[in-house]
Amino acid sequence: xxxxxxxxxxxxxxxxxxxxxxxxxxxxxxxxxxxxxxxxxxxxxxxxxxxxxxxxxxxxxxxxxxxxxxxxxxxxxxxxxxxxxxxxxxxxxxxxxxxxxxxxxxxxxxxxxxxxxxxxxxxxxxxxxxxxxxxxxxxxxxxxxxxxxxxxxxxxxxxxxxxxxxxxxxxxxxxxxxxxxxxxxxxxxxxxxxxxxxxxxxxxxxxxxxxxxxxxxxxxxxxxxxxxxxxxxxxxxxx
Amino acid sequence: xxxxxxxxxxxxxxxxxxxxxxxxxxxxxxxxxxxxxxxxxxxxxxxxxxxxxxxxxxxxxxxxxxxxxxxxxxxxxxxxxxxxxxxxxxxxxxxxxxxxxxxxxxxxxxxxxxxxxxxxxxxxxxxx
Numbered sequence: 306x307x308x309x310x311x312x313x314x315x316x317x318x319x320x321x322x323x324x325x326x327x328x329x330x331x332x333x334x335x336x337x338x339x340x341x342x343x344x345x346x347x348x349x350x351x352x353x354x355x356x357x358x359x360x361x362x363x364x365x366x367x368x369x370x371x372x373x374x375x376x377x378x379x380x381x382x383x384x385x386x387x388x389x390x391x392x393x394x395x396x397x398x399x400x401x402x403x404x405x406x407x408x409x410x411x412x413x414x415x416x417x418x419x420x421x422x423x424x425x426x427x428x429x430x431x432x433x434x435x436x437x438x439x440x441x442x443x444x445x446x447x448x449x450x451x452x453x454x455x456x457x458x459x460x461x462x463x464x465x466x467x468x469x470x471x472x473x474x475x476x477x478x479x480x481x482x483x484x485x486x487x488x489x490x491x492x493x494x495x496x497x498x499x500x501x502x503x504x505x506x507x508x509x510x511x512x513x514x515x516x517x518x519x520x521x522x523x524x525x526x527x528x529x530x531x532x533x534x535x536x537x538x539x540x541x542x543x544x
Numbered sequence: 545x546x547x548x549x550x551x552x553x554x555x556x557x558x559x560x561x562x563x564x565x566x567x568x569x570x571x572x573x574x575x576x577x578x579x580x581x582x583x584x585x586x587x588x589x590x591x592x593x594x595x596x597x598x599x600x601x602x603x604x605x606x607x608x609x610x611x612x613x614x615x616x617x618x619x620x621x622x623x624x625x626x627x628x629x630x631x632x633x634x635x636x637x638x639x640x641x642x643x644x645x646x647x648x649x650x651x652x653x654x655x656x657x658x659x660x661x662x663x664x665x666x667x668x669x670x671x672x
Contacts, residue, residue, distance in 0.1 A: 331615045350614050354621040361625050368626040375619035382620075384552045385613045386573035387559075390580035391606035406661040414653030421645040429637030435630070439641050443649060446620050448571040455569075461623050462630070468621035469642045477643075478650060487654045489661065496654035500646050507614035521610070523653075525577050532569040 317366055323374025330356050343511050345476045350468065350504050382447040385503065386528070389521040396518040403491055407522065410492075414499045414523075415530040418443045419538050433542075438462040440538055442470045444531035445502040445524055452532050456539040467502070474501020475508035494519030499527045547596045548605025555579040580606075 316322040334349035334356070341347045361371055372379070393400065400407070419440055426436035438458035441449035446467050453463035478497045487493055490513055497505040498520030506524050510517030559575030562568075587598060624631070631638050 327618055328615075331618055335615075350617050350621060353615075353618045354624065357618065357622045358625045361622065368623055371622060372619055375622075378616055379619040381609065382613075382616045383556050383573045383576070384549070385609040385616055386571075387552050387556050387576035387580050388606035388609035390555075390577045390584060391603060392610060393577070394581055394584040403661060405664040406657045409660045410653050410657040413656040414649060417652045418645060418649040421648045422641055425637060425640045425645055429634070429640060431634055431637040431641075432630075435634055435638065435641075442641065442645070444571075445573075446617060447573055450620075451571060452569075461620075462627055464620035465624045465627055465631075466638070466642065468617050469624075470646050471617060472621075473643050474646045474650060477647060481647060481650055482654060485651060485654060487658060489658055492654045492657035492661070495657050496650045499653045500649035503613045504617055510611070525574055528571050528574050532571055532574075536569060 313364075317364070317370065320374040320377070323371050324377060326357065326360070327353070327375045327378055345479050345508065348472055348475050348504075348508070351472045351476070354468070354472075379446075382445065382503070386445055386447065386525065389506075389525055392514070392518045392521050393525075396515070399491075399515065400518070400522055403519075406491075407495065407526070410495055411499065411523065411526050411530055414496070415443075415527055415534055418500065419531075419534055423538065423542060434459055435462065436542065437539055439466050440535045441531045442466050443500050443502060444528045448528040448532065449502075452535050456536055468504065471501045471504025474505040478505060478508060479512070490516045491519045495523040498523030502527070545601065545605055547599065548602040551583070551597070551602050552576070552580065552605060552609070555583070 331349060331353045334352040337352070338344070338347040338349050357371070360366075361368060422439050422442060423436070425431070426439070437456055438453050440456070440458070441452040441463060444452060444467070446464055449463050449467045450460040454460045474497060478493070478501065482493050482496065487496075494509045494516035497509050497516075501508075502524045506517060506520040509520035555576035556573055558579055559572035562575050563570055563572045587593065
């Protein structure tokens, strides 16, 4: 038994175990999602998060230990955002033709997102720390965490709300947009990418390459827009 | 893979330097995206570029990163175990922020996009 305890202490302290666990759990979640024809409820991020979270709680592992181990995966968020240049380049003609709706929907969508967070915070009387940390919720994690820090928010709380927003958006997008009878793939993709950043964009690419491209465009533009709007909004509600 | 990753990271690094020096509220990764996009635009025209920079490797690296993007959100998402207390204490408000504002955001953005693209119609390729 002491050998087993020793082995656990040895493994749980290093990156190898947590990196492997993350990849294995995600792979299984992704296969299962494929098995049910990419049903939005089988979102691989959603199921990976609760499975790994449960393992951490049951084994009494501090989150920081896990995060240090899985940091390499987290780090790739930045490069993945840069890599969105490829689908953007490949579809540049379609994107350029839609420039006017892109710009208008970006401004309206971004302002709506931040405004609705503030209204929600007032309605539910949320603590200022949660409100400030939620303002950049539709920007992609890496970008949102940076914005949150710069306006005095809690970056790790922001990361959670951002990922939860991404999962919620990825799960609801298809049924919601069907209900609204939006059939234009560009509009569908752009809305998902703007509201639900990378998780929504990954979902959009599952549906159709054009939807995915517009989601990627919206995600990168909204990263920029959020970085400009959130400091303004934060100074407004700060007094 | 190595060339591809080097080019992507280099774009992000230049973005980081740009953001630091200019103090503009522009995320480094977004600057990197613009730079890489610019690189793709000129790549085919600049025949003097070394072969490794003109190879398909860069495209393949980007493709892999974009395809696997969802996985990259898992470590940050698991952070929820650390903040269960504050989230539970404000569970309704937090749920509203996560679910309701996201639904509003998708709805308003999609309708705006559709409305404006009817005013400024693009050639029909984007339509279903």
